[in-house]
Amino acid sequence: MSVAAPKTKKRTATRKKAAPQPTSPWLVVVHNDPVNLMSYVVLVFKKVLGFTEAKARKHMMEVHKKGRSVVWSGERERAEAYAQTLQTWQLSAQIEHSSDGK
Amino acid sequence: MENKRLELKLPAPVVGPLLEYLLPLARETGDTALAYEPNLDAIEEDFRADWRADIAGQSQDDQMRFAAIFDTDEFRNEGVADFAPEDCEPLLRAAAALRLKLRTRKLGALADSALEAGEIDFARLNKDERLAISAYMLLASLQEIVIRHLDPGSAE
Numbered sequence: 001m002s003v004a005a006p007k008t009k010k011r012t013a014t015r016k017k018a019a020p021q022p023t024s025p026w027l028v029v030v031h032n033d034p035v036n037l038m039s040y041v042v043l044v045f046k047k048v049l050g051f052t053e054a055k056a057r058k059h060m061m062e063v064h065k066k067g068r069s070v071v072w073s074g075e076r077e078r079a080e081a082y083a084q085t086l087q088t089w090q091l092s093a094q095i096e097h098s099s100d101g102k
Numbered sequence: 103m104e105n106k107r108l109e110l111k112l113p114a115p116v117v118g119p120l121l122e123y124l125l126p127l128a129r130e131t132g133d134t135a136l137a138y139e140p141n142l143d144a145i146e147e148d149f150r151a152d153w154r155a156d157i158a159g160q161s162q163d164d165q166m167r168f169a170a171i172f173d174t175d176e177f178r179n180e181g182v183a184d185f186a187p188e189d190c191e192p193l194l195r196a197a198a199a200l201r202l203k204l205r206t207r208k209l210g211a212l213a214d215s216a217l218e219a220g221e222i223d224f225a226r227l228n229k230d231e232r233l234a235i236s237a238y239m240l241l242a243s244l245q246e247i248v249i250r251h252l253d254p255g256s257a258e
Contacts, residue, residue, distance in 0.1 A: 037242055089198065095144045
């Protein structure tokens with residue numbers, strides 16, 4: 001799947017130095033919230049993560065039913081960019097390291 | 103994205119009071135523009151303040167755009183708002199931010215399940231809560247209209 005680059009307008013947040021990269025991936029996790037509409041979450045997944053309609057709906061339903069969904073995994077800086085963009089869309093997103101065992 | 107201007111028509115007597123209720127929320131600046139506290143647990147400590155400021159700044163811009171679009175005599179008197187395609191995404195984000203603010207500040211007494219299902223007993227709400235839930239629902243309707251405009255093929 002081709003993944004669109006995160007489009008958040010970066011103002012001041014620039015990393016001063018690269019953190020050591022672990023070999024296991026970082027996860028972008030979206031948590032359920034009772035506020036955002038399902039159709040809105042689907043649209044955001046499509047716009048921010050480049051998901052197809054079917055994949056966006058699958059992850060939205062996972063968030064809704066299981067409380068969370070891993071929507072992306074990979075290198076840390078990209079995971080941070082996706083998480084921050086999802087947060088600007090007011091989704092409850094965060095990054096986790098896959099070795100955290102969650 | 104659909105490349106046409108979007109005209110929104112809503113019943114003026116309904117939206118007028120709700121607009122007056124929402125505009126001060128939409129014009130909050132700085133930290134108060136932040137609709138929720140982002141989870142930064144896994145973010146390096148020296149990076150968190152900038153990260154948080156970015157979220158608050160984007161949220162403030164979106165909500166100011168919302169206020170600029172709807173704070174017009176035409177919308178107040180006739181319920182008509184007209185906006186450009188590039189305003190759709192800021193409007194969607196602003197509506198989400200405002201709904202989150204209403205949820206946390208005004209509608210904390212309501213159960214998540216009631217809000218998600220839209221099963222609200224208006225008779226049990228005080229005046230401020232009634233205004234808040236009406237504004238909350240208006241924002242959802244606005245989001246649904248904009249989403250249909252942006253993505254007409256998406257299934258509901």
